[in-house]
Amino acid sequence: MFTLITIAAAILGATAQSTTLDIQAIQANFQNALIVPNLLPSFDPSALIALDFSTVGQISPGQNLTQDQVKPTPSITLVPANSSVTLPKNFTLTMVDAGPVGTDESQGQTRHWLVNGVSLTGSASNQSVSTTGATPITDYAGPAPPAGSGPHRYVILLFEQPASFTPPANLSQPNTPVSVFDLNAYAKDSGLGPIVAGMYLTVQNGDTTASLSPTSAVITSTLPAAHSTGSSSASGTKSGSPSPSTTASAASPLVVMNTVFTFTVFGLALFILL
Numbered sequence: 001m002f003t004l005i006t007i008a009a010a011i012l013g014a015t016a017q018s019t020t021l022d023i024q025a026i027q028a029n030f031q032n033a034l035i036v037p038n039l040l041p042s043f044d045p046s047a048l049i050a051l052d053f054s055t056v057g058q059i060s061p062g063q064n065l066t067q068d069q070v071k072p073t074p075s076i077t078l079v080p081a082n083s084s085v086t087l088p089k090n091f092t093l094t095m096v097d098a099g100p101v102g103t104d105e106s107q108g109q110t111r112h113w114l115v116n117g118v119s120l121t122g123s124a125s126n127q128s129v130s131t132t133g134a135t136p137i138t139d140y141a142g143p144a145p146p147a148g149s150g151p152h153r154y155v156i157l158l159f160e161q162p163a164s165f166t167p168p169a170n171l172s173q174p175n176t177p178v179s180v181f182d183l184n185a186y187a188k189d190s191g192l193g194p195i196v197a198g199m200y201l202t203v204q205n206g207d208t209t210a211s212l213s214p215t216s217a218v219i220t221s222t223l224p225a226a227h228s229t230g231s232s233s234a235s236g237t238k239s240g241s242p243s244p245s246t247t248a249s250a251a252s253p254l255v256v257m258n259t260v261f262t263f264t265v266f267g268l269a270l271f272i273l274l
């Protein structure tokens with residue numbers, strides 16, 4: 001009995017650990033792609049987001065996708081960072097084009113998606129984002145960056161939407177077309193709460209003529225959660241390469257690593273049992 005509890009606790013612990021590591025990987029990718037601090041002054045999510053396109057499945061942070069791949073509206077699920085996190089009831093969901101690395105964000109962002117009153121459905125440990133009963137201000141518009149303008153960063157964010165939320169008059173009605181707005185001014189003026197979760201992807205149209213600085217790799221073994229595991233499987237694993245797009249496609253070693261870690265803990269617990 002005691003051993004069974006030990007095994008269960010070890011598995012739960014490993015799951016929370018890997019969620020923390022996955023969240024830290026997204027945070028590191030946001031910094032690496034200069035989404036923080038250029039678009040967002042800070043990014044401290046309390047949940048892990050999974051963004052799923054019917055064309056490619058679940059994407060990794062910064063994944064380089066084609067316009068065709070991002071045409072369908074993605075589905076979104078959230079996993080709280082740990083069991084002490086209580087997710088809000090109401091969210092505002094948005095996707096903005098932060099442009100290529102180096103873009104002057106004070107000029108605003110193109111709004112590709114804005115939905116108020118988004119809720120969660122499903123089990124507490126993995127909840128689906130639902131737009132049923134929500135107010136779609138700007139319906140999802142798949143990225144279509146201008147040809148030759150470089151790799152654009154599309155940032156998807158879920159803000160906590162408190163009861164006191166008051167949208168500006170010109171962004172309060174459904175069917176408001178895609179246009180440029182100031183994400184931070186909108187969040188502040190309407191009284192949105194903190195960002196609960198976020199993700200980004202990259203779309204490029206044709207060869208780039210832009211001379212903007214590329215981003216560098218995210219080494220997951222340097223993330224704080226990788227150190228606190230004390231697991232050798234966490235060290236030396238490189239989950240990124242020197243561009244936002246390849247950083248993304250290289251996230252699978254991270255998944256593999258987490259799986260390895262979970263099984264290591266499981267194996268240890270089993271060893272104690274025997």
Ligand SMILES: *[C@@H]1O[C@H](CO)[C@@H](O)[C@H](O)[C@H]1NC(C)=O
Pocket residue numbers: 045046047081082083084085
């Ligand atoms: C749970 O996650 C939140 C959000 O990331 C964090 O602030 C908090 O310290 C974590 N609590 C524990 C017990 O790990």
Ligand SMILES: *[C@@H]1O[C@H](CO)[C@@H](O)[C@H](O)[C@H]1NC(C)=O
Pocket residue numbers: 048049050058077078079126127
């Ligand atoms: C939640 O569960 C779904 C279905 O099993 C999965 O595709 C998704 O990745 C999970 N979400 C997270 C954030 O792990």
Ligand SMILES: *[C@@H]1O[C@H](CO)[C@@H](O)[C@H](O)[C@H]1NC(C)=O
Pocket residue numbers: 064065066067203204205206207243245246
């Ligand atoms: C990203 O994908 C586009 C095609 O959608 C391609 O032109 C571009 O070279 C890719 N960039 C990288 C860094 O792989």
Ligand SMILES: *[C@@H]1O[C@H](CO)[C@@H](O)[C@H](O)[C@H]1NC(C)=O
Pocket residue numbers: 089090116117118134135161162163164
């Ligand atoms: C949730 O959002 C919807 C749509 O914005 C709003 O009508 C509703 O009052 C909100 N509920 C709470 C509890 O804030």
Ligand SMILES: *[C@@H]1O[C@H](CO)[C@@H](O)[C@H](O)[C@H]1NC(C)=O
Pocket residue numbers: 168170171179180181
């Ligand atoms: C809404 O109105 C504000 C203030 O008049 C203006 O600065 C902003 O550009 C408008 N936003 C949109 C999306 O039209």
